[in-house]
Amino acid sequence: MSRAIDAAHAPRVRQQLAQHRAALQHMEDVLARMPEVGAELAEHASEAARLDGLDKMARALLDLRQQTQAREGALLRVQEQIATGNGEDVPRTYEQDVRARSDAYEARTARQKYAKDTAYVEFRARIWEVQHDGAMPPLTDMIPAEPGDEADDDELVVGGTVQQFRCPLTALLLEDPVVSSACGHAFSRAAIYTYLQERRVETRHVPCPAAGCPERVSERLLHDAPELARRVERYQRQLARREAQRREAHVATVLE
Structure with a gap:
């Protein structure tokens, strides 16, 4: 009976997985546009407040993406349990898994959440490109340290790269x-x-x-x-x- 009850959750699990994946794709599309928006704002000193707000929005979107990925991962685990007949109390198992994944993420510091995220690095690098010369330093140098960051001090964190705007053939700025x-x-x-x-x-x-x-x-x-x-x-x-x-x-x- 338990297996039959759990198997009844299968269509709902597939539906939720599809919804989560669509949401994740939408988030990735927004994240892909944010570097260009940030660069446009960075050109104008008067937009400093909006640029700061955009940075907070980027972090919030990354947090939301992680939450959605946590639910997707928990659903995949539930789907596997249902398929193998090893699932017991599917709703409770799902919520426990989501909570564990979310708690682990929330326990991270800001550096641990964002400094190695490729979308956030690109966002900050494009802003740096407008405001400074040379490559952006690692984000660990730009995000204040918190208790718990000491363990990451020896890890290599790559900063931004310098985009070459000159053509290798003409040595002039790129045209078309x-x-x-x-x-x-x-x-x-x-x-x-x-x-x-x-x-x-x-x-x-x-x-x-x-x-x-x-x-x-x-x-x-x-x-x-x-x-x-x-x-x-x-x-x-x-x-x-x-x-x-x-x-x-x-x-x-x-x-x-």
Whole structure:
């Protein structure tokens, strides 16, 4: 009888799993858009408060994602128990599993929750890219330490990477950039297509022109990069602002 009762939960479990997976996909879509929103706000000093609010929203979304993943994991366990006939008191087992997973997450510090999360690292790195030069340091250097973080001090935490906005072929800022799916290197569209046409006469296998890259490149592997194009435009504005500030400082010095 117990097995029959537990088996009756199977359709409901499948339905909830589908709902949780749809919710997780929606969260991932929102998280994927947040770096661009953060970069746009970071361009304007007057948006500091909204940028801080966006950071809190990102963390809250990561927390919600974890809660949803905890329920998904508990449902998968229940589904396996029902299938093997080992399940007893399915609702109670499910709630206990969810509670254990959630409690374990809540016991973590902010560094442990967010510093190694790839979506959060990308979000913070894109903001750093606008506000600073060079690669972003590890988030463990930017998130205040809490009791319990000492155990992670010896772990390697990677910071942000520096996006190259110059074309390897022209050494100029990217224009209408395209990216190779083979290696991830970006090129100005006109430059890379000219390079391919010229080299194809010599060999069928055209090496990637980025220094040290062992991959090959072809028209088939090149894809539009509208997000990168926006980042290049933002970087150009950043350079223009810095140049204007440098000139203002120079004029002020001369006037003194």
